[in-house]
Amino acid sequence: MEYPIWQLTTLGGGFWVALIATVHVFVAQFAVGGGLFLVLTEQYAYKHNSPEILNYVKKHSKFFLLLTMVFGGVTGVGIWFTIALLSPQATITLIHHFVFGWASEWVCFLGEIVALLVYYYGWKRLSRSQHIAVGWLYFIFAWLSLFLVNGIIGFMLTPGDWIQTERFWDGFFNPSFWPSLFFRSFLAFMLAGLFGFLTATRVRDEAARTRLVRVCALWTIAPFVLFLASGWWYLVAMPEPQQSMILAKSHRVSEFFQYFWIFAPLVVVGGLVMAVRMPRSISFPVAFVILALGLGLSGSFEFIREAGRKPYLIYHEIYSNSILSAEAAEINETGALARAKWAPADLDPEKDPVKAGEFLFQLQCASCHSIGGPMNDILPRTEKFTHIGMDALLNGMGKVNKYMPPFLGTLDERHALAAYIVEELHGKADTGEKIFEPVDLPFEVPPFDQNAPEDGGDEYVLLAWNNLGMHCISDSDSNWVLLPPANDLFAQLVQRGDPPMLVTDNVRLSYKVEPGFENPSAHSEFWDFAHILFGLPEPLPKNIGLAGKGVEGEMDLEDHAGWFEAKLIPVVPYPDSGGYQPYPLFTIQAHDAESGELLAETKVVAPTSTEMGCKNCHGGPWKVDDFAGISAETGRDVLTVHDRMNGTSLAQSAEDGKPVLCQSCHPDPVLGAEGNPELLNLPAALHGLHAQYLTDRGSEACAYCHPNRPDGPTQCLRGRHADFAECADCHGTLEDHAISLLKAEKDKKGAAVLLSQLESRMVDSAEQVQPRIPWLNEPDCLNCHVGFENPGLNAFNVWTEGGDKLFRNRHDDMGIIACAGCHNSPHATYPARNIYGADRDNIPPLQFQGVAGTMGTEGGCVCHTVTMDYSAHHENQLP
Structure with a gap:
């Protein structure tokens, strides 16, 4: 913020630092080990009275001088410059x-410098003892340089007590000082042997060459065990955050770990190969190859060490984009552009977000990311994102994945950076989602005579409903399944009278989907993979659901509840005519079990949506009609991200034809899945993670994933509550929703980390948010409708006590009629407005009472043949 920006694109992203520093460190560590190599090899020549070896040392000292003092000195200056x-x-x-x-x-x-110059030019001017003394003096100075630089470089990774004291010696003798010093020293001795191979293989005398090459091989191989042991010491000496970053948190580190364990044994094998006598014409190229392997070994270690201090340059002090961590709060308050002293004055993230975003990219991203270059290219990493997804990624940086620093700046600045990356770098216009134009699909209301039966009216009322108000299908069966095609329909048959009677004996209830939806397997891959996903002994029959029901059949009596139910009906929102239609109608009929006489019928929607917005962040198109469905590209990316964050191999499993059921690992009450009890349940895991990326939003955050986009093709919140309430009013903001789920799982792996990043927005603190089990503890109607009166808006943070207390499972005060039978499903309470026809959800009340409203609207209940003067079903029932 205090200094101008060196604006780089293709060769940005730390390319020059990485290139120069990797080469310099490689040569600088040779300068340490090579100094000891020189003096010991000179003594070896004197001891064995070998003029050939002594002549080799003289020539090697020239190579050593030019490489370490000249080339090493220039690259050292280059590091400081870059x-x-x-x-x-x-x-x-x-x-x-x-x-x-x-x-x-x-x-x-x-x-x-002085010692090496004297050493090189003193071959003929100094006595043998003086010359060796100068050589030892050079090595001492070189190793002391390593000692001093090691303390400062180690401080950047593990500052230790310096964070509190800021004392020189606390930072210098930091937690990684000693293991790093030994590790680098042993590596320096190995590198002395590798560089020695280059000059030793040029010796013309075959016997001397063989002898020298074997000496170099000893230098390469002998320190190797101590090199590995000190490396392990180095790793375990690190404080937990840095150790965790290296071992678990960063997928990039794992790549360099692989390189390290490839290069390390190859260097040793190369040393052994060099020890075998071979012609000079072969040994020199082999020596070059082994030296390159040594550069790979040294470079991979440096990248591991660098990655360990992410997201900082100086741990806990300065972020990798050179922003002081202590200034983060102020920058978020005033804005990054306002704090950046060298920012152009005309930048306005609201009026010209792309131009402002370009500067913000250089300010906060370009130090690590190039644009189309070899180092951390931003283009493939962000290609999949929409504006929503890019903004969410920036919002979540530095939270769960702590490899990257957080975005610092105002909300407008964050949007501007997202706009620059999406629009300028990827050429994607901010057109938003395709807007759905409502359609009015025709339907028929079955006839019904409201007159009393004794006056020739119909004798039975057939109440029918769907239990959830919206059933979502993940529709990514070849990759993973979150929710399968599995809609539930319910019905109660009431014989009208004074009093009316619930009929469950000697009747048969059936259901049948409307024409065009009879063949769901033609529009879904679910049946190709259901047996793999759910562990079935054989493939599931086409168009049959997991409970054995098809899209037409008989309903089963649930004695304890007094209703008939058809479970897990495999209806999908794709009609044979094409496109997307999430509200297929089912005809429910009640027949006399003995005579087959039709007693009553009605129609009810089975709301079924595949408008799940995974594509917003995971890329890919919609699967069907540009409106709904999870495409294979999107589904595979979900698995890829899961693999990267959790060390799994789900993408490869799907590639091999073995998709995954999310609940096979994560427990989930909605499917009765036990999963792995050590893991977060699925709703807690999903909401807990995604809440990190979607903070400070309202109910629009819910619509990014769930099918309730205001201009989308589903709009599942369509009941009377949609007139004055939104998702967050009952379920809380995404942060609060996630906190409530995570608190119930607080002792499980990952819960504490996710909770630590979330702050409540509905109550004063996260401590006040009540824990809840998903699908069982939900907002209660009576939170708002106290005493069944007109509501105040106060649903959040008071949950039902269990599944039997849920609105969808609850009965009236008499324990007979289901609440949903009169009020309809959650999210679709009468009167509901449906974008596929205003009254598509209201057929039962229109049929039985002529009014689209709660059963009993306008003062009378059609089930009763006399006017009621008391509230039979619940308090304040009568107008």
């Missing part, structure tokens, strides 16, 4: 806090 331009805040911090350390290192480096 970090001063790319990370000026971190650079100035290191200088200010470690002036004494740097000054001491420069003294040692000067000692290296």
Whole structure:
């Protein structure tokens, strides 16, 4: 924020620092081990009276001088130059806090230069003992340089007590100082052997060459066990956050770990191969290959170490984009553009978000990400995102995935950065989702004579409803299944009279879907994979659901509830005529069980939606009609992200024809799935994770995933509550909803981490949010309708005590008529407005009482043949 930005694109993203630093460190560590190699090999030549080996040391010292002092010195200056331009805040911090350390290192480096020059030019001018003494002096200075730089570099990864004290020695002798020093020292000795191969293979005398190559092989192989042991010590000495980042949190680190364990044994094998006598023409190219392997070994370690301090440059002090962590709150309050001293004055994230976003990208992203370049290219990493998804990713940075620093700035600035990445870098216009134009699908209301039976009117009323008001289908069966095609229909047959009687004996209730929806297997992959997903002994018959029901058949009597039910009907929202229609109608009929006489019939919707918005963040198109369904591309990305975050291999499993049922791991009451009891239940896991990315939003956050987009093709909240309430009024904001679910799972893995990032917006603190089990503890109608009176809006944070207390399972005060029988389903209470026909949900009340409203609207209940003067079903029933 305090310094100008070096604007880079293709070769940004830390490319120059990574390139120069990796090469420099490789040579600098050789400068340490190579110094010891020189003096010990010179002594070896004197001991064995070998002029060939002594001549080799003389020539090797020239190679050593040019490589370490000239090339190493230039790359060292290059590091300072690039970090001063790319990370000026971190650079100035290191200088200010470690002036004494740097000054001491420069003294040692000067000692290296003088000693090495004297060593090289003193072959003929100094006595044998003097020359060896100078060689030892060089090695001491070189190792002391390593000692000093190691303390400062280690401080950046593990500052230890310095965070509290800011004392020089607390930062210098940090938790990783000693293991890092030993690790780098043993690596330096190995590198001395690798570089020695290059010059040793050029010796013309075959016997001397073989001897020298084997000496170099000993240098390469002998320190290897200590090198690995000190590496393990280095790892376990790290504080938990850095250790966790290296071992578990970053998928990029795992890649470099793989490289490390590839290069390490190859270097040893290469040393053994070099020890075998071979012609000079072969040994020199092989030596070059082994040296390249050594560069890979050293470089992979440096990348692992660098990744371990993410999202910081100096742990806990300066983020990887050079922003001081202590300034985060102020930047979020005032804005990043206002705090950036070198920001152009004309940047306005509201008026020109793309232009402002471009600067914000350079300010907060370009230090790690290039644009189309070799280092952390931003383009493939963000290609899948819509504006919603990109904004959500920026919102969630630094929370669950702590590898990246948080986005810092105002909401408008975050939107501007998202707009720049999506519109400018990927050329996607902010057109939003396709708007659904409501249609009025025709339907017929079955006839009904409201006159009393003794006056020739109909004798029976058939109440029918769907229990949820909307059943969602994940529709990604070849990859994973969250919810299968499984709608539930309910019905109660009432014989009209004074009093009316519930009829359950000697009757047969049936259901049948409307024409065009009879063949759901033609429109869904579910039947191809159901036996794999649900562990069935054989494939599920086409058009048959998991409970053995089809899209037409008989309903089963539930004695304890007094209703008939058809469970898990496999209806899908795809008619044979094409397109998407989430409100197919079912005809429910009641017949006399003996005579077959039709006693009553009605029609009811079986709301079934595949408008699940995974594509907003996971990419890909809608599967059907540009409105609904999870495409294979979207579904596979969900698995890929899960694999990256959790170390699973679900994407490969799906690729092999074995899709996953989410509840096979995550418990879930809706399917009665036990899953793995050590894991968060599925709703807690889903909402707990996604809440990290969708904070500070209202009910629109719900509509990103659930089928309730105001201009979408489902709009599942269509009951009378939609006139004055929205999702958050009952279920809470996404943060509060997630907190309530996570608190019930607080002792399980991951719950504490997710909870730590969430703040309540509905009550004063997260501690006040009451825990709840999904599908069993829900907002209660009586939270608002106290005493069955007209409501105040006060549904959140008071939950039903169990499944039997849910509105969809509840009966009237007499324990006879289901609440939903008169009021209809949750989210679709009468009178409901449906975008596929205003009264498509209201057929039963229109049929039986002529008014689209709760049964008993306008003062009379059709089931009763006399006017009621008391509230039989619940308090305040009568107008």
